[in-house]
Each structure stands twice: as C-alpha cells, then as structure tokens.
Amino acid sequence: MPLRFFFQMRARRFLLLFLCLPPAACSWFSTELTVSLCLPEPPDHWLKAFPDLGYELLLSGMEAMPESSPWPADGKLSIPKEPNWPVLAVPVTRNGRLRLPPAGAVCPLNLSAEGQELALSWEGGPLAATLLALRREHVDVSALNTTRLEVEMRDRSGGDPWRLDLAHLAEKLASGEFRVTDIRSLPFRSLLLPVPAGTWFLESPFRLPQVTAEGEALPLVDVPFGAHRLFRGDGLADYVLYVGSEGEEIVGEP
Numbered sequence: 001m002p003l004r005f006f007f008q009m010r011a012r013r014f015l016l017l018f019l020c021l022p023p024a025a026c027s028w029f030s031t032e033l034t035v036s037l038c039l040p041e042p043p044d045h046w047l048k049a050f051p052d053l054g055y056e057l058l059l060s061g062m063e064a065m066p067e068s069s070p071w072p073a074d075g076k077l078s079i080p081k082e083p084n085w086p087v088l089a090v091p092v093t094r095n096g097r098l099r100l101p102p103a104g105a106v107c108p109l110n111l112s113a114e115g116q117e118l119a120l121s122w123e124g125g126p127l128a129a130t131l132l133a134l135r136r137e138h139v140d141v142s143a144l145n146t147t148r149l150e151v152e153m154r155d156r157s158g159g160d161p162w163r164l165d166l167a168h169l170a171e172k173l174a175s176g177e178f179r180v181t182d183i184r185s186l187p188f189r190s191l192l193l194p195v196p197a198g199t200w201f202l203e204s205p206f207r208l209p210q211v212t213a214e215g216e217a218l219p220l221v222d223v224p225f226g227a228h229r230l231f232r233g234d235g236l237a238d239y240v241l242y243v244g245s246e247g248e249e250i251v252g253e254p
Contacts, residue, residue, distance in 0.1 A: 032078040035111065035118040039089055040103050045201055045209045049235030050093035050100075058088035058102065064135045077118070079107050083142040086128035086135070089120050093235075100203055101162055104128025109146045122205045126161040127153055130170050139174045149183075156183045160206040163188065163224050186224035191248055192217040193241075199233025202241075209233055223248075 042053060054071065061067030068090065079085050085107045091100040104125040105118050112119065127150055134141050157164055165186045172178040195218045201209040202220065212218045228241040230250070239252040 031081055033081055033107070033115070034076055034078045035107070036116060037072070037075050037077055037087070037089070037105075038117050038119045040121050042091065043205050045199075045233065046091070046100070046205070049201075049231055049233060050091075050098075051235075052095070053091055053093050056090045056092050056099075058090050058132065060086065060132055060135045064138055066132055066136060079118070083108070084131055084144050084146050086131040087118060087120065088125065088128050088132065101125055101205060102129065106131060106146050106150075109150065123154060123161060124150070126157075126164060126166055130166050130173075133166075133170050134174060137170075137174060141173075144173070152180055152183050156185075158185065158222075160204055162204045162206065163222070186226065187245065188222045188224045189243055189248065191220040191223055191243070193220060193230070193248075193250060194218075195230070195239070195250075201231055201233065203229040203231070 039055065046053060056068045057071060057077070058066055058068050071089070077087065079087070086104060087107065088102040088104045090102040092098070093100070101122075102125045103120040103122050104127060105120040106124065106128055107118055108115075110119045110121070110124060111117070127146065131141050131144075131146075153161055153164060163185050165184055169178075169183060172182040195212065197212055197214040197216070199209050199211050200218055201207055202223070210218060210220075223241075223243050225243050225245065228243065230239040230241050232238060237252075239250050242249045242251070
C-alpha cells in the first residue's frame with residue numbers, strides 16, 4: 001500500500017478534532033492542550049519483581065530531541081496542539097537504574113471523546129517510540145495516518161509489537177517510500193538457555209514468565225535479534241541476552 005494512503009487528509013482531520021474539543025480541555029487561543037494521563041496496569045509479574053516500579057515521561061523537547069522528566073504529581077500534562085504528538089511512559093525501577101519498555105500514546109489518536117484524558121497502553125509504546133524517533137530526525141509526522149498505522153502494527157506484530165523492526169519502519173516513513181509491507185518483524189530465533197531453576201521472563205510486557213526445574217534449560221520461543229534482559233521472577237537477578245544470526249550470548253551471574 002503506497003505512502004499516500006497514510007497521509008491523505010490527516011492534518012485537516014486532526015486540526016478539526018482539536019478545534020472541536022470542549023472548553024474544559026482547551027482554549028481557542030491556546031497553543032497547548034492539558035490532559036489527564038491514564039496509565040495501563042503493569043503486568044502482574046512486573047509488580048512482583050519490581051515493587052518500587054515508577055514512571056518517567058519521555059517527550060519531544062527542544063530541537064525535537066527526546067527529553068525525560070519525572071511523572072507529574074497530578075497526572076496532568078500540557079501537550080502542544082500538533083497532530084500525532086507522541087507521549088511515552090517509561091517504567092523505572094531499581095532506584096532509577098533500570099528502565100523497561102514504555103507504554104505510549106499519540107495525541108489526538110488516543111484522546112478521549114471529551115478531550116480530557118490521554119490513554120496510554122503497552123500496545124501503543126512502539127508506535128509512540130517510532131514517532132518520537134522520527135521527530136528527533138526532524139521528520140514531519142503531522143499528516144501520518146496513525147489510526148491505520150496503529151492497526152497494521154498490531155495485526156502484523158504476532159501479539160508483541162516490540163518484535164517489529166521499528167528502525168526499518170522509521171527509515172521507510174522518513175524516506176517517503178513507505179509501504180504497509182514495510183511493517184515487518186525482526187529476524188528471530190528460538191533458544192534453550194542454561195539458567196538456574198526458577199521463574200524467568202524477558203523484558204517485553206507481552207512475554208509471560210516461564211518456570212524451569214533443576215537441570216532443565218529455559219525454552220524461549222521466537223526471540224527477536226538484538227539485546228534483551230532476562231529477569232528472575234523475584235527481580236533480584238538478571239542476565240543480558242544477545243541474539244543474532246550466529247547464535248546467542250548470555251552475560252551475567254544471577
């Protein structure tokens with residue numbers, strides 16, 4: 001499907017949406033929209049492993065560079081009235097030393113009908129991260145059909161959108177040569193890892209914990225190429241895992 005499908009009429013439609021928001025959400029003369037941020041529930045195994053789990057905001061800042069900031073105490077955020085503005089909520093634990101894959105939202109795509117709440121989701125993290133990366137490279141994303149892009153990314157992800165090749169997707173969107181078939185998975189491998197007995201999970205919020213007995217290897221199915229974190233169920237130990245075409249390397253001493 002050609003690039004123009006994703007860009008037709010988007011800027012005009014999003015402008016109309018902003019103009020139709022009720023006075024409680026914005027003002028005709030304001031350049032910003034104040035919304036309440038709605039976070040998704042973290043996976044249960046994250047809560048067990050990381051009882052101190054908190055969040056940071058990651059937004060497009062000066063010169064479009066990503067900037068992190070503490071989560072607002074009142075849960076509210078002022079967002080520029082620009083179509084396809086990405087917002088990321090980055091889970092933070094271990095006294096700020098560890099960050100997990102973020103939840104995300106795009107405004108106004110994920111804005112409530114009343115224009116007062118922006119709903120972040122784990123499924124929305126990869127899309128928001130891709131838009132943030134494009135903005136960092138000064139790519140105009142305002143006319144992008146994020147409604148259709150969100151659907152296509154979900155349908156082509158195999159249940160875990162962090163498996164998608166987001167760098168390739170961003171490159172194609174930036175080049176003007178994007179087709180829907182450019183939404184594709186990273187290469188992946190299935191693994192058998194020699195780890196101690198116990199409960200283990202990878203960093204993606206879409207990966208469920210797995211239990212191994214003494215003397216058993218840990219089977220991990222369809223792990224994308226790249227760097228990963230493999231956590232013990234209590235969150236007190238973890239490995240760094242590198243997966244590539246020639247095999248895998250596991251680093252650490254849980």
